[in-house]
Amino acid sequence: MIRFLFLFIFVFHSYAQISDFDGIDFKKADRVALKYKNEKLNNLPELAHNLTLNLATDVERFRAIFTWVCSNIANDYGMFSKNMYKRQRFKNDSVKLKNWNTKFRKATLKKLVKNNKTICTGYAYLVKELADLANIKCEIVHGFAKTSTTNIKKIDAPNHSWNAVKLDGKWYLCDPTWASGIPNPTTFHFEFQFNDGFFLANPRLFAINHFPANKKWLLLDDANETSFEAFIESPIIYGKAYANLNTHIAPEKMHNVIRKNEIVTFKFKLKDTVDVKNVRFLIDNGSNSSNISPNSVTTKNNYLTLTHAFKYRGFYDVHFYIDKDLISTYTFKVKS
Incomplete structure (x- = not known):
């Protein structure tokens, strides 16, 4: 009975995260992603094939896909700001909001394919498409996110997208947008700066600045007790937190x-x-x-x-x- 209780407690607190794969060296997957740097997006099946062909496990194959996307797709801050402005403007007009979302999705996909630039939904879409082509179960998660520059008083609709991926029977969280880079502090232009911490992050740390529209994607045992208000009130954590912390x-x-x-x-x-x-x-x-x-x-x-x-x-x-x-x-x- 004591042994069973110990196992229950251990499992209860064991969140799906990168430490589950401590025995795997991702250097080979990262080298594969680097080998195909600057590949175009006009043939996704071929790209997915090249990125995953010689890797032994699903987690390595997904790592190559994730690293490639984060190293080759630039974040378009201007497009993001325009979308946030339009969505705020049309939030009380469902017809105009629907028309804008349809128009914007087409523009986002076109810019992604043509210029390798996008916003969070484009990152999440591309990761899912490449993972699906590699027979890896992956979902796009829409929800709320906050950074040091977010006006929390205006967070009244989902403003971010990321991914959940199923590996070895467990779901894991990752954010390709925030993993890809940061704005230059002087020019505010995007700069590639891969942040490994957003790959299969601890859900407890992830929940401090990510709150999914569907709470099941919190991947927490107490997801039903985790409130949006607690998310809004939580501290600001930065990208470097993911590089240094298991959780806050x-x-x-x-x-x-x-x-x-x-x-x-x-x-x-x-x-x-x-x-x-x-x-x-x-x-x-x-x-x-x-x-x-x-x-x-x-x-x-x-x-x-x-x-x-x-x-x-x-x-x-x-x-x-x-x-x-x-x-x-x-x-x-x-x-x-």
């Missing part, structure tokens, strides 16, 4: 109200061990910002726990870093 645990909210000298706990589960000398907070009080070391830092079984207490009243933005990687952001209103 605390604080659970972006905006927090505390008292002076109250101890605040920050807790994360890491992918790999880190040098505690390289963890820090950048704290901005509106007048100046300073790099602050945590009051205490502990690491055990790859769980990283930090504490901090604010000595003075005020409003603070707190940015958490591991070395040079910005991981997450919170705000704290400190009262007497």
